[in-house]
Amino acid sequence: MVIRVAVVGASGRLGSVACRVIEQQPDLELVARLTSRSSLDDMLGADVVLDVTHPGVSPTVVDHAVRAGLAVVVGTSGWSEDRVRTLRTLLAGRENAAVVIIPNFSIGSVLATHFATIAAQFYESVEIVEAHHAAKVDSPSGTAVRTAELIGHARAELGPVVAPHVDQRARGQQVASVPIHSLRLQGVVAKQDVHFGGTGEVLTLSHETLSPAAYEQGIAIAIRAAAQLAGLVIGLDRLIGLGAPASADDAE
Numbered sequence: 001m002v003i004r005v006a007v008v009g010a011s012g013r014l015g016s017v018a019c020r021v022i023e024q025q026p027d028l029e030l031v032a033r034l035t036s037r038s039s040l041d042d043m044l045g046a047d048v049v050l051d052v053t054h055p056g057v058s059p060t061v062v063d064h065a066v067r068a069g070l071a072v073v074v075g076t077s078g079w080s081e082d083r084v085r086t087l088r089t090l091l092a093g094r095e096n097a098a099v100v101i102i103p104n105f106s107i108g109s110v111l112a113t114h115f116a117t118i119a120a121q122f123y124e125s126v127e128i129v130e131a132h133h134a135a136k137v138d139s140p141s142g143t144a145v146r147t148a149e150l151i152g153h154a155r156a157e158l159g160p161v162v163a164p165h166v167d168q169r170a171r172g173q174q175v176a177s178v179p180i181h182s183l184r185l186q187g188v189v190a191k192q193d194v195h196f197g198g199t200g201e202v203l204t205l206s207h208e209t210l211s212p213a214a215y216e217q218g219i220a221i222a223i224r225a226a227a228q229l230a231g232l233v234i235g236l237d238r239l240i241g242l243g244a245p246a247s248a249d250d251a252e
């Protein structure tokens with residue numbers, strides 16, 4: 001079966017990569033390329049909608065696709081647990097709806113975050129430093145927010161990490177108590193270091209995306225999963241055998 005895909009944000013950095021991936025895969029067909037000048041109804045006729053727009057636009061795209069009965073892959077950042085809570089309301093009662101949210105399509109990034117959730121159980125001093133290209137509009141990155149949230153879950157019974165209690169602006173923005181520091185630099189694609197401080201030692205888990213080609217494999221995996229699944233799945237880890245299986249719906 002060929003999966004018909006509409007890409008919303010097709011003219012963007014990630015959207016261009018996604019269109020190329022879809023055109024190269026024999027089981028995927030690129031049926032629509034939407035930009036800021038398109039009508040969202042241009043997605044109708046697709047099986048799967050890939051949203052790679054901007055954090056402020058993404059909820060409208062997802063809402064439109066779900067109400068039209070189309071499966072969705074969300075690559076756009078900004079889907080923190082607060083935003084996902086609102087999505088769950090939209091999905092309630094729509095048993096056949098499928099939404100796959102992928103904070104990072106890179107396999108290495110997903111592995112690094114997974115390793116961080118293991119390390120988080122052994123250290124109470126944790127900070128994230130992420131760096132991205134200068135054109136990135138949001139901070140902290142979606143990957144850093146997701147990493148911090150997962151560290152928070154991993155430490156649910158251990159308590160928050162040690163972080164400043166008073167407002168010190170240079171000490172980062174806290175998500176699930178984990179301070180995140182964001183750099184926006186020319187020359188960088190994407191990089192994240194998770195630092196763990198212990199007794200007489202420091203562990204640093206570092207991942208760097210050197211080229212957007214790192215997202216290609218994950219994009220194809222996510223589109224194929226969305227075409228088959230029902231419910232809400234968050235994270236490429238769920239689709240590659242890390243963590244709970246994708247059949248266990250994140251909406252529950």
Ligand SMILES: NC(=O)C1=CN([C@@H]2O[C@H](COP(=O)(O)OP(=O)(O)OC[C@H]3O[C@@H](n4cnc5c(N)ncnc54)[C@H](OP(=O)(O)O)[C@@H]3O)[C@@H](O)[C@H]2O)C=CC1
Pocket residue numbers: 008009010011012013014015034035036037038052053054055057074075076077078102103104105106142215
């Ligand atoms: N999950 C992952 O692995 C990755 C996620 N990202 C995330 O993907 C998102 C996009 O990043 P990037 O490609 O760099 O961004 P760009 O700014 O390069 O592209 C944004 C795209 O969204 C389109 N767009 C803007 N507004 C609308 C609208 N109202 N309706 C439809 N389309 C619209 C733009 O169209 P136009 O050209 O007309 O303005 C453009 O095609 C970001 O949130 C980023 O963080 C990025 C890389 C990897």
Ligand SMILES: O=C(O)C1=N[C@H](C(=O)O)C[C@H](O)C1
Pocket residue numbers: 077103104105132133136140141142143144189190
């Ligand atoms: O804007 C980007 O470039 C990226 N955005 C995502 C994020 O916010 O984490 C994923 C990746 O880091 C690249």
